[in-house]
Amino acid sequence: MKRYHVTTFGCQMNEHDSERMKGMLESLGYEQTAEQADADVILFNTCSIRETADSRFVAHLGHAKRVKREKPSTIIGVGGCWAQSLKDEVFTQFPFVDVAFGPGQVHKLTEFLTSDSLTAQGYFEFEGFAGDLPDKRTREHQGWVQISVGCNCNCSYCIVPQTRGREASRPFAGVVAECERLAGEGVREVTLLGQNVNAYGRDLRPDRATFAQLLHAVDAVEGIERIRYTSPHPKDMKEDVILAHAELASVCEHIHLPLQSGSSRILKAMRRTYDQVRYLDRVALIREHVPDCALTTDIIVGFPGETEEDFQMTLDVCEEVGYDSAFTFVFSPRRGTEAALITEGIVPHEVKVERMQRLVEVVQRRAHERAQRFVGRSVEVLVEGTSRTDPSRLRGRTRHNKTVNFAGCGVPGELVMVDVERATSQTLAGAESLLARAGR
Numbered sequence: 386m387k388r389y390h391v392t393t394f395g396c397q398m399n400e401h402d403s404e405r406m407k408g409m410l411e412s413l414g415y416e417q418t419a420e421q422a423d424a425d426v427i428l429f430n431t432c433s434i435r436e437t438a439d440s441r442f443v444a445h446l447g448h449a450k451r452v453k454r455e456k457p458s459t460i461i462g463v464g465g466c467w468a469q470s471l472k473d474e475v476f477t478q479f480p481f482v483d484v485a486f487g488p489g490q491v492h493k494l495t496e497f498l499t500s501d502s503l504t505a506q507g508y509f510e511f512e513g514f515a516g517d518l519p520d521k522r523t524r525e526h527q528g529w530v531q532i533s534v535g536c537n538c539n540c541s542y543c544i545v546p547q548t549r550g551r552e553a554s555r556p557f558a559g560v561v562a563e564c565e566r567l568a569g570e571g572v573r574e575v576t577l578l579g580q581n582v583n584a585y586g587r588d589l590r591p592d593r594a595t596f597a598q599l600l601h602a603v604d605a606v607e608g609i610e611r612i613r614y615t616s617p618h619p620k621d622m623k624e625d626v627i628l629a630h631a632e633l634a635s636v637c638e639h640i641h642l643p644l645q646s647g648s649s650r651i652l653k654a655m656r657r658t659y660d661q662v663r664y665l666d667r668v669a670l671i672r673e674h675v676p677d678c679a680l681t682t683d684i685i686v687g688f689p690g691e692t693e694e695d696f697q698m699t700l701d702v703c704e705e706v707g708y709d710s711a712f713t714f715v716f717s718p719r720r721g722t723e724a725a726l727i728t729e730g731i732v733p734h735e736v737k738v739e740r741m742q743r744l745v746e747v748v749q750r751r752a753h754e755r756a757q758r759f760v761g762r763s764v765e766v767l768v769e770g771t772s773r774t775d776p777s778r779l780r781g782r783t784r785h786n787k788t789v790n791f792a793g794c795g796v797p798g799e800l801v802m803v804d805v806e807r808a809t810s811q812t813l814a815g816a817e818s819l820l821a822r823a824g825r
């Protein structure tokens with residue numbers, strides 16, 4: 386039996402694409418191995434969002450090169466956003482790579498592996514939604530469902546529109562059918578994936594659809610108890626989607642609403658097309674309809690031209706909103722993006738580092754404070770497995786997307802009620818409430 390090894394970098398899109406690569410390889414009769422050295426096919430699914438993502442991957446590629454030197458029949462494949470951003474340059478820079486493909490061409494892997502000529506080949510077209518592919522889920526009871534590919538936004542710092550192409554929605558019926566199939570396989574929680582999920586459906590012809598309609602349809606799927614999605618864009622966050630959180634039983638009380646910066650001036654330079662007022666207005670609308678909703682975000686520090694005053698506005702928004710958690714990034718110039726060409730107002734490295742420290746302090750303090758609202762409450766938890774730090778305890782996730790470590794006897798895939806005893810900024814701790822089982 387032939388074996389494969391896949392290493393994944395980057396976002397949930399890539400994690401899901403990797404599951405599809407694995408699904409395809411298994412349908413060709415390959416089996417997964419934990420060691421690169423034992424694999425006949427070594428694949429990397431790459432990310433290019435920040436410079437650190439690139440350099441981390443290149444070190445991994447060096448290891449695969451050594452494996453191939455020992456066993457020249459090994460096939461090395463590089464997929465994902467980094468491959469797309471370099472295209473055929475991949476083969477000149479790294480001649481030991483056999484196949485390279487962009488995020489829109491995952492399905493070509495089968496064609497390559499079953500073709501006679503295993504000479505270096507690259508696949509970099511964008512063809513809209515690439516159709517249904519088999520997947521091999523990492524988690525039995527949780528599934529990703531891709532609802533669109535690409536991105537039509539123009540954020541000046543971002544490489545994704547180049548690496549994933551124009552936005553194309555997946556047909557409505559196809560999304561619902563996949564959710565039904567997943568439910569039939571025991572999946573209880575789905576995460577709908579797109580670069581800007583609230584733009585979903587505008588391009589569908591003849592029947593346009595909205596993201597809120599899609600939430601309603603997925604909510605109606607028997608067996609799907611929880612719906613999550615990532616990411617919405619604040620400019621397109623409309624009341625119908627917020628109301629879906631309030632009205633639909635399976636839509637979770639968590640919204641990831643990327644802020645990027647609290648300064649309207651910087652948001653404009655980033656081409657985010659909303660300002661601080663509009664963003665805070667979205668937050669207010671969410672809090673009005675779903676008062677307990679968890680809010681998380683993405684923030685970039687050190688965008689060119691960011692002054693201490695601009696940065697202070699980001700801190701102010703974090704104080705005001707009180708995020709349940711935030712991903713914080715130092716600005717990284719990416720090839721081919723507008724922001725990479727800016728030469729004025731470059732923020733010195735030590736200033737970026739110092740701002741990042743201050744930002745993390747505010748984010749963590751507020752997240753810690755916000756998390757205390759769960760202490761003393763009984764919350765519904767989807768059991769995922771055993772605790773990473775203490776195998777005698779269980780680990781799961783709340784509807785608010787908090788990880789919980791708890792004493793109990795639930796099995797993976799089960800919904801249980803947990804009495805929360807303690808909360809840090811990151812995790813909750815407690816014990817299964819034996820009186821009230823969540824038996825939904």
Ligand code: SAH
Pocket residue numbers: 434435542543544545579580581616617618643645683684685714715716717718719
């Ligand atoms: N489409 C999603 C996610 C995009 S990538 C969205 O718009 O929310 C995830 C995050 O990476 C972004 O939200 C942004 O905060 C960060 N990011 C993107 N490009 C970056 C860059 N050049 N430097 C630093 N962070 C970046």
Ligand code: SF4
Pocket residue numbers: 536537538539540543544545546580581618
């Ligand atoms: Fe990048 Fe902006 Fe699109 Fe997100 S919305 S993927 S940040 S261009």
Ligand code: F3S
Pocket residue numbers: 394395396397398399431432433434465466467544545548549
């Ligand atoms: Fe995701 Fe990285 Fe591409 S964040 S969209 S894998 S550049």
